[in-house]
Amino acid sequence: MICQFSFKNFKSYKDETVFDFQAANLPEFKDSLLDTSRPLLPVNVIYGSNGGGKSNLLKAFSCLVTIVVRPIYDLRKNQIPFIQQRIGDLTCEPFLLDEGSKDQPTEFNVFFRIGGNEYRYYIALLKEQITSESLSRRSLKGKRTAVLFEREGSRITLGMSISKKSINRDVNSKMSYLSFLAINYDLPVIAEVQKWFESVIIWNDAGTKFDPGTMFTEDPVLKKDLIHSMNDMGIDIHDYRIDRETNRIWIQRKINKRKYELSFDDESAGTKKLLISLPVLLPALAEGRLVIIDELDSKLHPKLLRYIIYLFTNKEINKKGAQLVFTSHDMATMRNDVFRRDEIWFAALNDDHASEIYSLYEIRRENGMRINHTAAYARQYLEGRYGADPYLRNMLSWEETE
Known part of the structure; x- marks a missing residue:
């Protein structure tokens, strides 16, 4: 550590x-x-x-x-x-x-x-x-x-x-x-x-070239954990498979007891990022x-x-x-x-x-005290209390006048 x-x-x-x-x-x-x-x-x-x-x-x-x-x-x-x-x-x-x-x-x-x-x-x-x-x-x-x-x-x-x-x-x-x-x-x-x-x-x-064969795991334990994590986040994925001939990923979903396959390319940007990131994060947690x-x-x-x-x-x-x-x-x-x-x-x-x-x-407040752990951190950051630049303070003013 x-x-x-x-x-x-x-x-x-x-x-x-x-x-x-x-x-x-x-x-x-x-x-x-x-x-x-x-x-x-x-x-x-x-x-x-x-x-x-x-x-x-x-x-x-x-x-x-x-x-x-x-x-x-x-x-x-x-x-x-x-x-x-x-x-x-x-x-x-x-x-x-x-x-x-x-x-x-x-x-x-x-x-x-x-x-x-x-x-x-x-x-x-x-x-x-x-x-x-x-x-x-x-x-x-x-x-x-x-x-x-x-x-x-x-x-x-x-x-x-x-x-x-x-x-x-x-x-x-x-x-x-x-x-x-x-x-x-x-x-x-x-x-x-x-x-x-x-x-x-x-x-x-x-900055990484996408390579399904490298980035996607076929290890059964890690694959199970990945799918469980996706489902836990509210993203319904039943399974996925790697087509080695075309080097493409197919995402399997189960709807009304029937299985459907969609190309990885058709998934949202967020789902793609999770499917790429979790094979990195989950082994890191395990090790x-x-x-x-x-x-x-x-x-x-x-x-x-x-x-x-x-x-x-x-x-x-x-x-x-x-x-x-x-x-x-x-x-x-x-x-x-x-x-x-x-x-x-x-x-x-x-x-x-x-x-x-x-x-x-x-960070110390004007009275010398630290920021309280019950404070609204994001709000105070946008107000410039944590050293934010004037643009952020202006952005907050725009939100209030809209």
């Missing part, structure tokens, strides 16, 4: 930006939290105007994951699986709206938990060259942190758990040392970390994986989006600690009966035209 992700000098983000999954001490939805001893959030959503930096936040994490996993997939001569599709281009482009940032490294830092340990992985790059990198581990039952390796320029220092082995410290300056170790050595601790990075699902259906989706709300009715959120916040369903991160423009789900205050994030440009993020929990 991811605990925290931070980065610096990446695309529209200039200064250090911290995206937190560690739950604040809030009264709402305590039952949804993961790992009750040191609780983590199952869901984080990012709102904000176009150009504010929502997608770039996801691209930052996508870039980090790709740095680690791409050499591994290249060695296996595999393309990155469709459930780890890139969100746009993944060049580590620095902030370009000042004179100095382009000559400074782009930095990524992630904390995550595997079993009883918490790991910290850090990497910095300048013009595609890795300038610094480190991996450390700490037991959740203790306070001591063990450094597994550190890299500064071409100098690599190994921790005790790795240094006892005969390890090559000469690595290409464009390749992460974590990937190098995962590829060349049988080190359980490195394999565990590498497996976590590979488990991250980065999904962008808008406890992190899912990152840009514009999850696109083409979905708010009730369907709310159902997907519910899959991750209901611990009777989310038994393995899966986590969901997505961007959204949907105001209908920005509600106090859907999200905790620390699960709602906003991305916006500051006076220097650099992106910043902040959670609803961090």
